[in-house]
Amino acid sequence: MCLAIPARVIEINEGEGLVELAGVVREVSFMLLPDARVGDYVLLHAGYALQKVDEAEAEETIRLLAEIAEAGRSHA
Amino acid sequence: MTMRYVQEFRDGAAAQGLVARIEAAASRPVNLMEVCGTHTVSVFRHGIRGLLPPPVNLLSGPGCPVCVTTNADIDKAIALAQQEGVTLATFGDMMKVPGSYQSLQQAKADGADVRVVYSPRDSVRLARDNPHRPVIFFAVGFETTAPTIAASLLEAQRLGVTNFYVFAVHKLIPPAMIALLESGEVRIDGFICPGHVSVIIGSRPYEPIAKRYGVPCVISGFEPLDVLQGIEMLLRQTAEELAEVEIQYSRGVRPEGNPLARELMYRVFEVSDAGWRGLGCIPGSGLKLRPEYRAFDAEQAFPVEPPPTKEHRGCLCGEVLRGVITPPECPLFAKACTPEKPIGPCMVSSEGTCAGWYQYGPRS
Numbered sequence: 001m002c003l004a005i006p007a008r009v010i011e012i013n014e015g016e017g018l019v020e021l022a023g024v025v026r027e028v029s030f031m032l033l034p035d036a037r038v039g040d041y042v043l044l045h046a047g048y049a050l051q052k053v054d055e056a057e058a059e060e061t062i063r064l065l066a067e068i069a070e071a072g073r074s075h076a
Numbered sequence: 077m078t079m080r081y082v083q084e085f086r087d088g089a090a091a092q093g094l095v096a097r098i099e100a101a102a103s104r105p106v107n108l109m110e111v112c113g114t115h116t117v118s119v120f121r122h123g124i125r126g127l128l129p130p131p132v133n134l135l136s137g138p139g140c141p142v143c144v145t146t147n148a149d150i151d152k153a154i155a156l157a158q159q160e161g162v163t164l165a166t167f168g169d170m171m172k173v174p175g176s177y178q179s180l181q182q183a184k185a186d187g188a189d190v191r192v193v194y195s196p197r198d199s200v201r202l203a204r205d206n207p208h209r210p211v212i213f214f215a216v217g218f219e220t221t222a223p224t225i226a227a228s229l230l231e232a233q234r235l236g237v238t239n240f241y242v243f244a245v246h247k248l249i250p251p252a253m254i255a256l257l258e259s260g261e262v263r264i265d266g267f268i269c270p271g272h273v274s275v276i277i278g279s280r281p282y283e284p285i286a287k288r289y290g291v292p293c294v295i296s297g298f299e300p301l302d303v304l305q306g307i308e309m310l311l312r313q314t315a316e317e318l319a320e321v322e323i324q325y326s327r328g329v330r331p332e333g334n335p336l337a338r339e340l341m342y343r344v345f346e347v348s349d350a351g352w353r354g355l356g357c358i359p360g361s362g363l364k365l366r367p368e369y370r371a372f373d374a375e376q377a378f379p380v381e382p383p384p385t386k387e388h389r390g391c392l393c394g395e396v397l398r399g400v401i402t403p404p405e406c407p408l409f410a411k412a413c414t415p416e417k418p419i420g421p422c423m424v425s426s427e428g429t430c431a432g433w434y435q436y437g438p439r440s
Contacts, residue, residue, distance in 0.1 A: 001216070001217055001218075001427060002141075006079070022079050032224070032340065041080065043275060045221070047197045050275050050276065065301055068094055072092045
């Protein structure tokens with residue numbers, strides 16, 4: 001039940017707006033995340049944006065995972 | 077359709093690399109508990125148990141909100157729904173959970189007006205569109221969900237919606253983790269901490285668990301690579317005999333969490349004791365409406381007295397929720413209790429440990 005899905009903000013208007021999630025557009029409240037901006041990825045839960053996805057942190061984790069994948073290949 | 081920040085965390089080669097690291101670090105038997113039901117689902121769906129070396133044992137914890145809701149609370153929700161002229165709205169996961177005598181779904185079939193909503197905001201809208209009909213939201217969930225209920229209630233207040241009520245049985249995760257450790261019933265060598273609860277509460281509430289109980293905590297995301305990396309980070313800590321709080325899910329969790337969401341949650345709710353299925357009453361593990369918001373309190377507006385609760389004979393959901401047994405050790409599992417005809421909530425909820433074992437796990 002604590003599922004929260006990354007969705008891209010496409011519209012914000014007075015604390016409410018729209019996000020796009022795998023091609024589906026949903027209404028969302030930004031009451032818990034007022035500093036979200038159009039273009040941000042946000043974690044969506046029960047109709048509310050809970051947090052911005054930190055893109056730099058995401059890229060860092062992806063980079064680390066790619067290194068682990070590479071190290072795995074060279075040992076195989 | 078590819079989804080950004082999802083697909084990147086499902087790469088097979090990286091999974092193999094992480095499994096190799098886990099194998100290298102797994103020098104002694106360890107019990108790692110995934111506290112959150114969404115982790116339990118991910119572990120099963122992605123076959124993570126099958127990838128781990130024998131010394132690494134995963135235990136499922138009390139992190140499925142539907143599963144830990146007591147019969148008494150479900151019975152009360154049903155009694156509220158049965159009040160003349162009342163609508164009760166809740167999340168879909170709650171519908172099939174059996175209370176002492178019936179589920180909300182059965183109550184609906186018998187004529188109660190029970191609606192499934194995706195967001196608590198939908199229930200505020202329902203109340204606004206039906207001003208002469210009381211709409212009660214049956215609010216279940218942990219720290220991830222409670223701020224959304226608080227925000228909806230504040231929105232109802234702002235809009236002047238006076239026929240919206242909340243029956244809240246929210247629960248808080250860190251006190252339940254501490255209760256498990258205090259009981260000493262199961263040895264826990266590390267916690268895979270819930271990612272989306274932590275989006276709200278941050279990493280600090282786990283510090284006492286790591287420091288006082290010496291149990292490493294890693295806040296993990298929910299994609300398979302997140303879970304594997306979380307396990308690898310825990311094993312690195314256990315190998316070095318460390319007990320620290322680390323954040324694997326750094327793209328979603330800041331150490332400080334979401335302070336505004338917490339501020340709204342504690343503006344509307346205050347900490348209370350709460351009854352958990354399987355764990356009993358845990359002091360300071362629940363949330364109740366503050367007196368200032370009594371006008372929204374469904375229990376105040378509609379005093380109901382449900383019949384005495386009873387438990388399902390032979391159901392071992394409580395033991396499963398404490399990590400004391402695995403589902404196949406319950407005599408009802410896959411025999412009297414199946415997803416088609418569930419007896420306990422752990423078989424009903426899609427996040428229930430029993431449902432996960434039934435669908436994906438070994439049967440014996």
